[in-house]
Amino acid sequence: MTFSPTSDLRVAPSARLGSPSLARLASLAVFAAVAAFIVLTFRDYGISNDEPVQHTYGQLLLAWYASGFTDDRAFHYINLYLYGGLFDLIAAGFEPYVPLPLYEWRHLLAAGFGFVGLIGTWRLATRLGGEGAGVVAVLLLAVTGMYGGAMFTHTKDVPFAAAMVWSLYFITAFAGEMPAVPRWRTMLGLGVAIGCALGLRVGGVFAVLYLAVTLGAAMLLLRDARLFVRLLPRLLVAGLVALAIMAVTWPWSLLPPTNLFKALGAFSHFSFDLKTLINGQLLPIDQLPATYMPEYLLIKLPEVTLFGLLAGLALAAWALVTRLRAPRIRAGLAATGLSPQHLLLALPLALAILVPVAVAVLTDPPLYNGIRHFLFVLPPVTVLASLGLVGAFHALSRQARLAGAAFALAALGLFLFNASVLWRLHPYEYVAYNQLVGGTPGAWGRFEGDYWSSSLREAALALRHGMEREKPPAHPYKVSVCAEDVQALTYLGPRFEAVEDWEDADFILTARHVGCDAAPGLPYATVRRMGLAFASVRDQRLRHMPVEVPDQDDDGPDLSAPDGDAPVVSQNGGPQGAGPQVAKAKP
DSSP: OOOOTTTTTOOOGGGSSSOHHHHHHHHHHHHHHHHHHHHHHGGGOOOOTTHHHHHHHHHHHHHHHHTTSOOOGGGSSTTGGGSOOHHHHHHHHHGGGSSSOHHHHHHHHHHHHHHHHHHHHHHHHHHHHOHHHHHHHHHHHHTOIIIIIGGGTOTTHHHHHHHHHHHHHHHHHHHHHTTSOOOHHHHHHHHHHHHHHHTTOGGGHHHHHHHHHHHHHHHHHTTOTTHHHHHHHHHHHHHHHHHHHHHHHOGGGGSSTTHHHHHHHHHHHOOOSOEEEETTEEEETTSOOTTHHHHHHHHHSOHHHHHHHHHHHHHHHHHHHHHHHOTTOOSGGGGGTOOHHHHHHHHHHHHHHHHHHHHHHHHOOOOOSTTGGGGGGHHHHHHHHHHHHHHHHHHHHHHOHHHHHHHHHHHHHHHHHHHHHHHHHTTOGGGOOOGGGTHHHHHBTTBOOSTTOTTHHHHHHHHHHHHHTSOOOSSOEEEEEESOTHHHHHHHOTTEEEOSOGGGOSEEEEESSTTOSOOOSEEEEEEEETTEEEEEEEEOGGGGSOOOOOOEETTEEOTTSGGGGSOOOOTTOOOGGGSOOOOOOOO
8 A cells, every 4th residue: 555645644634724725825925024034134143153164164175176186175174074064165165256245145045044944844844734834833943043043153053954854854755655666856855955964964864864764664564575675776866866965065074985984983972171051050061961952952942832842742642542542442553543654754753853862862972052063953843843733723623612712822922922032132043042941031141142152243343333433543453352353353344453362452352151251341332132241342441541650658649649639440340331331222
């Protein structure tokens, strides 16, 4: 028996969310809104502290090709050779032809990858739950700060998440078309998606694992021992497509082929001198609790997504109990009311959520920056939440229209609340936390904040605009940046030059995170959201002014001398009114 891909796991037609045409129209409207948001806001985002080296890596990969494969500096550059260069190759290759500043171009490109990931999430949710679930999944992912806000600056993580969700979609389509031989379109799409994932990170092997487990499960559930043999030619073609993309975008991985395993080993055991915040504790990254990743995932998901997950869990438990109580139920698989094909179709989504979490808990790898390295788990979790919301809404509506309407209003209220939080945080949406830890204000100082220091863009612009109102200096102002210099100098202009030592600086620009909180000087400007200080500018110009020291005797300074009238100025702080307290006037 061939399982029709049109049946999938979708709810019955009578239970779907509105007509297909209306749902498709809603989908198009949502994507149009997201596209408009990207175009209107991509210039608002600051430079992440990894971007300069990532772009250099892309340029070095281009140099390898341009030199006829002799300039191999890309294969020794810091530790970037352990990553695929798909995104950085595109960014560096098109840079000369794009009429945008470098980092604005990179942020627009990264958001484009994020947009493609939203489309993949919509396709996956639609396949499993119908058009209504697809619309809901896109909306949920868009108000997830670690995706909707991160897709401008997380130029490794979001493109990888986009490639992984498309891999998951094609694996699900592959499962839905068995035991017949899957279509060439499905297999080629699978090869391209997995190849792009491996061309970004070695973590693309997760997709290969999901595919292998799904195929093995199909052979068992469908009782077809020859299934693998029948599928082998098309699997080989998909594998060759994936290897070709990986070879082009990450040539180090195949020179020699054992390098792929070296990269896997490096990311399993890497460590360096870095500490990260977890529940108020500042810990070395190789001494973190095993719960680091799932704990961060739990507190970073928006409330509406958690609501959907809980609704789906309750719905599944209720359905299972109902079926088990039915007298006509026989023992075995029928007790669940699910056919082997339904289980196969659900398996890839379950693997995509459970396997990365299990790997993080059981292997306890060195981690930092919250869930940044596992951001690819967010789309499948969001799809599951969308299925829970839509399924629970229809189940309640069948019992009582009022119950369904109340459920929908509760979900809508949570969605609007989450959207308002991101609006207030813009353009630092990625730092958002849910109410399990008191929201972003409650998490501040207990968990990771602006770890990319992207708020330095706004701080630098505040300093630049403030200095433009003053008389031009005889020499450029000296600034010290508690991050990468390029994160501030890109926006400061020619009146400023960077120095390393805080003592030599006229101004110090700091992001308010670990290691940058104790900068001296008078407050000049502060970047704030939701009452929280994200970054600040400290003014040290008084430190460098010549001051005559009055004569002193054993009784202390002679305050009657003319110089004794000079005020005492603390260089380690000062009242908030000591300098123009600049905060972006965003709600």
